[in-house]
Amino acid sequence: MSYEWDFSILLQYRELLLNAALTTFQLVALSVTLGVLIGLALAPLRMAEARLLRYPATALIEFIRSTPPLVLVVWSYYCLPILGGLALSAFWTCVLAIALYSGVFFAEIFRAGVQAVDRGLVEAGLAVGMRPATVLRRVIGPVAFLRVLPPFTSQCVMAIKNSVLGSYIAVGEILYEGQRLSTQTFRPLEVLTLVAAFFVALILPMTLAAGALERRIFLRYFRR
Amino acid sequence: MTDTPLLAVEDLRKSFGSLEVLKGASFTVRPSEVIGLLGRSGSGKSTLLRCLNMLETPTGGRVLLDGEEIGFKTDPSGRRRALSGAEVARQRARMSMVFQQFNLWPHRTALGNVIEGPIQVLGVPPEQARTEGLALLDRVGLLAKADVHPIRLSGGQQQRVAIARALAMRPKIMLFDEPTSALDPELVAEVLQVMLDLAKTGTTMVVVTHEMAFARDACDTVMLLESGEIIERGPPDQVMSRPSDERARQFFGGRRPNAGAAA
Numbered sequence: 001m002s003y004e005w006d007f008s009i010l011l012q013y014r015e016l017l018l019n020a021a022l023t024t025f026q027l028v029a030l031s032v033t034l035g036v037l038i039g040l041a042l043a044p045l046r047m048a049e050a051r052l053l054r055y056p057a058t059a060l061i062e063f064i065r066s067t068p069p070l071v072l073v074v075w076s077y078y079c080l081p082i083l084g085g086l087a088l089s090a091f092w093t094c095v096l097a098i099a100l101y102s103g104v105f106f107a108e109i110f111r112a113g114v115q116a117v118d119r120g121l122v123e124a125g126l127a128v129g130m131r132p133a134t135v136l137r138r139v140i141g142p143v144a145f146l147r148v149l150p151p152f153t154s155q156c157v158m159a160i161k162n163s164v165l166g167s168y169i170a171v172g173e174i175l176y177e178g179q180r181l182s183t184q185t186f187r188p189l190e191v192l193t194l195v196a197a198f199f200v201a202l203i204l205p206m207t208l209a210a211g212a213l214e215r216r217i218f219l220r221y222f223r224r
Numbered sequence: 225m226t227d228t229p230l231l232a233v234e235d236l237r238k239s240f241g242s243l244e245v246l247k248g249a250s251f252t253v254r255p256s257e258v259i260g261l262l263g264r265s266g267s268g269k270s271t272l273l274r275c276l277n278m279l280e281t282p283t284g285g286r287v288l289l290d291g292e293e294i295g296f297k298t299d300p301s302g303r304r305r306a307l308s309g310a311e312v313a314r315q316r317a318r319m320s321m322v323f324q325q326f327n328l329w330p331h332r333t334a335l336g337n338v339i340e341g342p343i344q345v346l347g348v349p350p351e352q353a354r355t356e357g358l359a360l361l362d363r364v365g366l367l368a369k370a371d372v373h374p375i376r377l378s379g380g381q382q383q384r385v386a387i388a389r390a391l392a393m394r395p396k397i398m399l400f401d402e403p404t405s406a407l408d409p410e411l412v413a414e415v416l417q418v419m420l421d422l423a424k425t426g427t428t429m430v431v432v433t434h435e436m437a438f439a440r441d442a443c444d445t446v447m448l449l450e451s452g453e454i455i456e457r458g459p460p461d462q463v464m465s466r467p468s469d470e471r472a473r474q475f476f477g478g479r480r481p482n483a484g485a486a487a
Contacts, residue, residue: 120327123279124386128341128393129317132309138344142331221330221373 009187010194020177021198027095027163027173032156034099039106046111061104069162073097077169094166102159109155113148114140146217153210157203174198230255230290230428231276231397237284238271245271247452248285253397256426260439260460263449264475269432272449273401276430277319278312289318289396317345320390324402326382328374334361334385335370338392346393353392360388364418380411384418391422398422400431436476440464448472 010017045057064072076097080086088096117140125135167176178195182188229252238246245268253259261269274280276287278295287294294315298304307315328337338357342348348356361367364384366377374382383403390398403419404412416438423429423442433439439446440460448456448463456463456472467473 118327120323120325121329124321124323124327124329124389126279126313127277127316127321127323128389129313129315129345130341131313134313134344138340139329143329146331221375 003189005190006187007190009185009190013181013185016177016181017174017194020172020174023091023171023177024163024173024198027091027098027166027171028160030095031098031102031163032159034095035102035106035159038099038103039110042103042107043110043114046107047114057107061107064100064104065108067101069098069101070165070168072101073165073169090166090169090171094163094169094171098159098162098165101162102155105155105158106152109148109151110144112151113144116147117143146221149217150210150214153206157206160199160203228255229253229288230257231430232288232291233276233285234288235285236272236275236282236287238268238275238280239283245452246275246282249449249452249454250285251447251454251457253428253430255428257445258423258427258429258431258443260443260446261430261432261449262434262436262439262446262475267449268452269449270401271452273321273399273430273432276399277316277321279321281306289315313345317341317393318396319399320393320395320397321399321401322383322386322390322403324406326374326379326386326406328382328386328389330374333371333373334366334377334388337374337385338389341389341393357388357392360391361385363391364388365414378411379407380414383407383415387415387418387422397428397430400429400433402432402434404433404435436464448475450475 042057042061045053046061048054048057067075073094077090077093080088080093121139121143122135125139126132130138163173164175166173167179170176174195178191182191185191231253233249233251235248235250236246237244237248247268249268249272251259261272263269271280275282276294281295286296292315295307295312296304297307297311328334329340332340335354335357338360339348339350339353342353342356343350358367358370361370364387366381366384366388369377369381369385374385377385387403400419404415407415412435416435419429419431419438420442431439431443443460445457446460446463447454448467448469450469450471455469456467463472464476467476
């Protein structure tokens with residue numbers, strides 16, 4: 001292969017690349033935070049006894065879940081301003097779309113976690129005289145948390161990966177800036193390899209740590 | 225033992241849909257009395273026990289603890305209404321329960337399970353709760369396991385922690401729902417021994433059990449349930465050896481208490 005690698009290009013444009021990485025971090029942090037809030041709000045509605053609450057929440061969750069996230073990003077970008085007169089920046093549109101997409105998955109993860117808590121543990125809390133809210137805080141919450149940590153981590157990883165969808169609507173995150181730089185400098189191999197390596201470096205330690213944590217939790221609290 | 229009832233159960237009924245599983249049970253429990261609820265599976269004895277602390281809401285009748293109605297309130301106009309979750313919680317704190325499946329909280333250590341109620345519900349200072357919790361674990365023979373999580377304990381050990389957890393609430397009365405039914409046979413004795421000690425030291429208890437020897441040795445009164453009705457009641461000797469009801473004779477015919485099994 002006659003291609004001559006020249007990684008100095010990355011050093012030369014490090015400021016631009018660092019800024020792009022920072023944008024990615026902001027995008028992920030905001031959309032995951034907002035997504036968790038959406039999940040926390042939707043999960044109880046999804047579990048509600050009243051159909052008036054449960055049906056709309058279920059519909060929203062199933063609807064969003066069956067939409068490709070890229071469609072959601074693009075749709076939000078073009079349709080939200082027309083529908084609601086909501087003129088958000090590309091960045092915030094992307095945050096909102098990915099938060100909503102992650103949020104419905106978080107909702108399902110939280111619901112599964114709460115429903116997996118043994119009814120007997122709840123009754124034990126009630127039997128010592130805990131109020132329902134105390135049972136939620138001291139029993140259901142912590143036990144469900146331990147159960148949902150692994151799927152929660154996977155969903156966070158998905159949110160990181162989905163952040164590159166912002167490039168489609170010109171959010172200056174790492175893929176968008178990487179692509180621009182590679183065409184301007186004619187150095188796609190170096191720049192795009194860096195982009196890929198960036199995600200591997202970000203996600204791989206996370207999944208490894210999550211796997212180790214999952215084993216520890218399982219051994220410590222649940223194995224029988 | 226005095227004769228004033230600590231717990232009074234009046235015509236307690238429970239239906240699940242059209243299925244009536246409890247058809248009007250009435251009895252009283254005096255302070256320090258130990259009552260055994262016997263009966264085959266599905267006779268309604270667990271439902272009866274769970275109606276006492278409102279884990280099941282009765283569809284009729286009343287439960288009175290120290291004269292206060294559990295789960296409901298009758299206002300001056302005579303209208304009866306269900307109490308709120310917080311009000312029922314306050315009442316439940318005075319009557320502890322031990323479950324068939326132990327139901328220890330997996331994320332707390334043995335000691336953590338014992339002190340959770342006192343700290344969260346009774347507002348006992350953590351240091352004091354710890355000291356008392358350790359004393360209770362010592363009482364059930366598990367002081368060495370204070371910092372161990374439930375999954376590292378055998379079934380018998382878990383149930384003893386659950387008994388310590390129930391005791392930590394300083395309850396007026398303790399409810400046991402088939403406490404040894406989920407245990408391997410060789411672990412039954414250690415739990416029954418703890419319960420026997422409680423019975424002998426004046427703890428008021430209502431025990432749903434299949435352990436005939438325990439019922440004979442520890443209970444002041446046993447009641448036999450059949451199809452949601454109490455068909456036989458009295459001192460264990462009388463009920464077990466000279467039951468008046470034909471169904472009771474059939475029940476005890478196959479289950480002679482084998483001597484000394486609970487000791």
